[in-house]
Amino acid sequence: MAGKRFAAIDIGTNTILLLIAELKENRTFEVLEDRAEITRLGKGVDRTRRISAPAAERTLKVLRAYRERCAELAVDEIVAVGTSALRDARNATAFQARLKRELDLELQVLSGEEEARYSYLAVERGLDLKGEEVLVVDVGGGSTEFIWGNDGRLCRWASLDLGSVRLTERFLATDPARQDERDRLMTAIDRELDSLIVEWAVKPCFSAMVGIAGTFTTLAAVERGLVRYSHSEVHGSPLSRAEVRRQIRLYQAMPIAERRKISGLEPQRADVILAGAILIERIMAFFGLDEARVSDQGIRYGLLYERL
CATH class of the missing domain: 3.30.420.40 (ATPase, nucleotide binding domain)
Structure with a gap:
């Protein structure tokens, strides 16, 4: 090798x-x-x-x-x-x-299960989570994977049709998005999260949450005002629910063209970042979590760790 x-x-x-x-x-x-x-x-x-x-x-x-x-x-x-x-x-x-x-x-x-397993492997190897009851959330464009892990062991997983692109296309038709559109979006997210607990048959009490993929890393980059993306500043960094709420207020107050000027936000992500941020805030609220750790090592790192 x-x-x-x-x-x-x-x-x-x-x-x-x-x-x-x-x-x-x-x-x-x-x-x-x-x-x-x-x-x-x-x-x-x-x-x-x-x-x-x-x-x-x-x-x-x-x-x-x-x-x-x-x-x-x-x-x-x-x-x-x-x-x-x-x-x-x-x-x-x-x-x-x-x-x-x-x-x-x-x-x-990949199936939803395979996607969840590679995401969890990336987090388990890429961050120190020993002994923690952890919720790993991988927010994609089309779906979000929820992985329940405990001390390096994957307990349960689920893949829901909640992604930043899918939710934007379904609910946020105007620019800037209207309050009634945002309300319908939040209602739909909460309904899907309720279905997750039905599937798991229990609502766990997590001691930590880890967020993977571009929506999480973008929120972390915007919080830090990064003109150029920095792995060392984003990977493993904390992201508070209060900061997510602050950015939701920021994005909903301006049209997409203005969002593209925000430091840390890739211009091509400006149209879907609001839906993604609202999704993350609803997940944190649902599980009673005030902070997440951000990982920029997703599926691709899971594939790599599998070969070591």
């Missing part, structure tokens, strides 16, 4: 992520590349159940660049996985075939 170079590509509803790492003999690794590009592959999928031609083209363009970067760094193994949008789209198989034909890229569409 010494010196083997591994790449993980996570094709999400909103963002495409690439991680390239060199695996070491002592079960450690060196990150050579870690990047993300927003292509909005899942745009409209909630309504049409199809990946649109423009979204496919945007995604192919990014994946072609990722494939070229893997070649430049002499990567030995590439694993590409897809999540919510590809689970929902009726033409996902055709998209997979195109990736294989044009890029020689085998794409595995």
Whole structure:
């Protein structure tokens, strides 16, 4: 395994992520590349159940660049996985075939359970959570994975159709979003969270919450006013419910064009950040949690840790 170079590509509803790492003999690794590009592959999928031609083209363009970067760094193994949008789209198989034909890229569409397991593995290895009853929340563009862990053991999981892109498309039609739209959004989120407890048959009392993926890392970056994203400043950082509420007030008071000027907020995420922030606030309220720790190591790191 010494010196083997591994790449993980996570094709999400909103963002495409690439991680390239060199695996070491002592079960450690060196990150050579870690990047993300927003292509909005899942745009409209909630309504049409199809990946649109423009979204496919945007995604192919990014994946072609990722494939070229893997070649430049002499990567030995590439694993590409897809999540919510590809689970929902009726033409996902055709998209997979195109990736294989044009890029020689085998794409595995993860189930909600597989997505939850890789997310939990990333958190369990990437943060010190020993002895804690922890809720891991992976907010994507199309779905959110809820993982209940205890001292390194995955107890239960669930995948709900609550994602920043899906919720924005369903509920926030005006710009800025009206109060009645936001109220309907919150009601829908709370109803889905109630269904989670029915599925789990118990409402746990968590001692900690960890948030994964772009909505959490964006809220952390905005809190710090980061002009350039910094892993060291975001990964493992605290995010309070009060800060999430502050940012909700900020986003709902301005149109999307103004949000794009906020330091720490990627311009391509400006239209979906309000729904994502409201979702996180409702989750924290539902479980009575005043703070979360932010992780920027999601599925791609779970795929990496699996190989160590």
